[in-house]
Amino acid sequence: MMTRGLMIAAPRSGSGKTTLTLAILAALRRRGIAVRGAKTGPDYIDPAFHEALTGHASPNLDSWAMSAPLLDTIMAEAAHGCDLLVTEASMGLFDGLLGPENARGAPSDIAARYALPVLLVVDISGQGQSAAAVALGFARLNPSVRIAGVILNRVGSPRHAAMATQAITATGIPVVGAFGRDAGLQMPERHLGLVQAREHDGLAALADRLATQAERDLDLDAILACARAPAITATQAATPALPPPGQRIAVANDAAFSFLYAHIVAGWRAAGAELHSFSPLGNEGPAEDCDACWLPGGYPELHAGRLAAAARFRHALVSFATTRPVHGECGGFMVLGESLTDAAGHTHRMTGLLGHATSFATRRMNLGYRAATLRHDCAIGRAGATLRGHEFHYATVTDPGNDTPLADMRDGYGAERGAGGARRGHVSGTFFHILSAHP
Incomplete structure (x- = not known):
């Protein structure tokens, strides 16, 4: 039928x-x-x-x-x-x-x-x-x-x-x-x-x-x-919304890291990539046989104390990042930084793979479409590539650190939003959630 x-x-x-x-x-x-x-x-x-x-x-x-x-x-x-x-x-x-x-x-x-x-x-x-x-x-x-x-x-x-x-x-x-x-x-x-x-x-x-x-x-x-049958134009399958960052991708997946779009996952798998989940809240790190690591968004601000205490996770991620790409989106980006201050004003040590500090005690809503043009090759694309997606977060950057900006950002109307995200070695991150690598 x-x-x-x-x-x-x-x-x-x-x-x-x-x-x-x-x-x-x-x-x-x-x-x-x-x-x-x-x-x-x-x-x-x-x-x-x-x-x-x-x-x-x-x-x-x-x-x-x-x-x-x-x-x-x-x-x-x-x-x-x-x-x-x-x-x-x-x-x-x-x-x-x-x-x-x-x-x-x-x-x-x-x-x-x-x-x-x-x-x-x-x-x-x-x-x-x-x-x-x-x-x-x-x-x-x-x-x-x-x-x-x-x-x-x-x-x-x-x-x-x-x-x-x-x-x-x-x-x-x-x-x-x-x-x-x-x-x-x-x-x-x-x-x-x-x-x-x-x-x-x-x-x-x-x-x-x-x-x-x-x-x-x-x-x-x-x-x-x-209900009616959707009028879908016959077309060849599109390339993945986002090319997979590796063949075997370690993906953080628990109550603190859960925001990963289904079409991104489907595209990675269709391209032949394998996804392997691990739980930072369970003090787990990315598997050693993976060749890329992805920290999705979620609610790390609600679990900052547990993440700070997860020494095995932190050490495994730092070791992984010495030789292989690691990318963090929004909440993942926050955890890649030096510290995260929760809503009660308590500051917790994060992984320190990037130099910024973020705070949920100092709140400001950031919401809207974003287009990001990458300045450097990284886990999410090649230099010059433009990706489309969105921001939705309340956290603020209290210390930007000294890392290289990852991308030039524009809003949905093309207005300049300045530099966004950060990159250091194999590590990249941004508050920007990717929906697709747009042609």
């Missing part, structure tokens, strides 16, 4: 897209339907929940950071071997950069490119019939994006649901569910978003509750009827 797809989107962030997406995934899997998730834009945390509920890695699709062939390759791979691909939108459906057209990083770019029917999640807390104006406006804004139905969220009562449903259906847009308010279904959050799936106590029980409420409050048959 051909895979079908749809998108769960909303007018704005905070409307309940993730909760509704997880509820639909859980309920359909309970029915025995092979479902898989995907996510538009830069996001590590929501895809991890998709994977936990479906058993399949959830890739990211980003129209600004990824070339058209790469997008098509990722979409084709995501749609392979499942009955239904549910793509969760980031932010609001039409939110992104001001340009270029169809490559703004907006969820609507992905919906239009693959003709994905959109189910619009409308939070109707504080309104009733006025929800129809929101739904109608979204349905008419872009003829390339089809609103196939509306899911009402945070519904207070049957009468409340009836008010909004009657007004919306009068415009010709079907309402396929009215999800009631339930404080018990609130997902715990921290500074970068939801608490990670791997740290969520009782995730199986939560999935069961979400599935039960979805069966009660949503018209699952109508939702399935909305």
Whole structure:
């Protein structure tokens, strides 16, 4: 059977897209339907929940950071071997950069490119019939994006649901569910978003509750009827989003280091690379038979004391870096520095492979798309190569150290952001999260 797809989107962030997406995934899997998730834009945390509920890695699709062939390759791979691909939108459906057209990083770019029917999640807390104006406006804004139905969220009562449903259906847009308010279904959050799936106590029980409420409050048959086969352009497989830094890659993987994009991993493996996990929090170092080491982002600031005490990890990484490349992204970059100051103001020794110091006590949010042009050959590419990705962190650099800057940075509009990251010998790192090595 051909895979079908749809998108769960909303007018704005905070409307309940993730909760509704997880509820639909859980309920359909309970029915025995092979479902898989995907996510538009830069996001590590929501895809991890998709994977936990479906058993399949959830890739990211980003129209600004990824070339058209790469997008098509990722979409084709995501749609392979499942009955239904549910793509969760980031932010609001039409939110992104001001340009270029169809490559703004907006969820609507992905919906239009693959003709994905959109189910619009409308939070109707504080309104009733006025929800129809929101739904109608979204349905008419872009003829390339089809609103196939509306899911009402945070519904207070049957009468409340009836008010909004009657007004919306009068415009010709079907309402396929009215999800009631339930404080018990609130997902715990921290500074970068939801608490990670791997740290969520009782995730199986939560999935069961979400599935039960979805069966009660949503018209699952109508939702399935909305889905259509993604319109994927036939194309040769793209080169990996990021060339693997080695044949055997040691990858830090635990509660402090977990932000590694599924499409990056898939591309490395497709290119013949092998990934070997190790846990710095478990005081483990990279395996000696690996030829590159990758420290992903995550939450090292929550585990700085344990990382500082992990002498075996630190010594093994320092030894590894004398002969082989080591790269750290965001949290990994912080751990490569001399020290990390936690939110309580306590400073912890890090690996010292780079000379900077970072602090989570002095907080400032850094958020947005980035293009990085490398100044030197390193684990993530050759000098002169440009990579696209994003930053999202609250840590600040309190001492830049004396290492060579790694790259020249620009934002999503091409405005200069100055030098970023650092390089010393075989070691490189940056706050920048890579989505692709963009041509």
